[in-house]
């Protein structure tokens with residue numbers, strides 16, 4: 451293998467695609483070109499700014515319309531959504547939850563909030579998400595099904611859930627993963643925080659899990675400022691999600707009765723108003739993001755030592771954050787590339803530090819993680835805002 455990469459040619463290729471009339475180009479900036487002002491102003495004018503108000507329910511309704519998942523419960527952020535998802539499928543203290551090592555910290559934190567133990571699994575190159583085949587072999591080695599649950603033979607703990615995360619919008623290969631989860635009696639929670647607008651075999655991400663989490667943070671495909679949602683096709687789960695996220699208050703005309711320790715996680719109306727305006731533009735955003743991805747793909751086609759990451763067959767990615775992967779032989783130039791791009795006003799970021807490499811998580815169980823470790827050394831994210839494709 452030869453090291454063919456010239457990092458200057460990567461920055462040049464980016465310059466060809468990116469706007470020239472702008473200073474620093476961020477990774478992902480929100481776009482407010484629709485009814486945002488009108489809807490938010492209406493909240494202020496009418497005084498409905500908090501968790502009661504028509505926009506919260508409208509936002510939930512529009513999320514179900516768009517994703518075709520039956521129920522949506524809007525919450526304050528994606529981390530809170532994940533936390534409640536895990537509670538809903540009865541992740542108890544000391545249970546293990548399988549999560550990718552290559553993910554944003556929120557996936558692991560939500561597990562810790564439940565008093566449970568994250569157990570890190572490897573990724574595959576074609577999706578950047580959990581590798582179902584490798585996990586299959588691993589579970590056959592370490593796990594057994596007893597009394598309707600999956601047990602880790604090495605630690606004696608129950609493996610209660612698995613959280614596939616659709617990395618940068620690229621769907622995990624769900625069919626084999628679902629088969630595996632059924633065989634081993636492990637509940638599935640999709641971390642779909644990055645994949646609003648992404649489809650696996652013609653169904654929107656978030657369909658496969660018993661429950662799934664979305665995020666509307668400022669850098670996601672659509673934003674509510676901060677926000678998230680729990681998706682599920684199960685009416686009872688949806689009801690419990692709403693109850694748990696609204697302080698577990700039982701309905702009564704005036705008394706305060708709470709039947710368990712709940713959470714104050716409901717999305718405020720102000721944020722939902724912003725979300726409604728954003729969802730109206732979502733199909734257009736996805737179109738532009740996919741067009742930008744195609745422009746990037748072509749721009750990097752002839753550049754040696756690096757390639758633009760594209761979706762696998764039978765999925766449709768939202769291309770939330772675009773990805774360049776350096777060849778193995780050029781991986782040691784990753785830092786130099788990051789440095790050059792950022793100094794040239796083009797925001798470029800490496801993969802997240804892998805979860806098992808964070809000191810606070812290093813004692814937790816894990817399988818062989820060589821693919822995630824390999825990807826993390828070679829991956830950079832490049833500017834991906836909707837506004838860039840409008841520029842081309």
Ligand SMILES: *Cc1c(COP(=O)(O)O)cnc(C)c1O
Pocket residue numbers: 527528529530553554556557615641643644664665666667677678
């Ligand atoms: C954004 C994100 C979340 C949720 O983050 P919030 O900022 O709490 O909305 C969860 N998981 C992943 C993988 C994410 O990228």
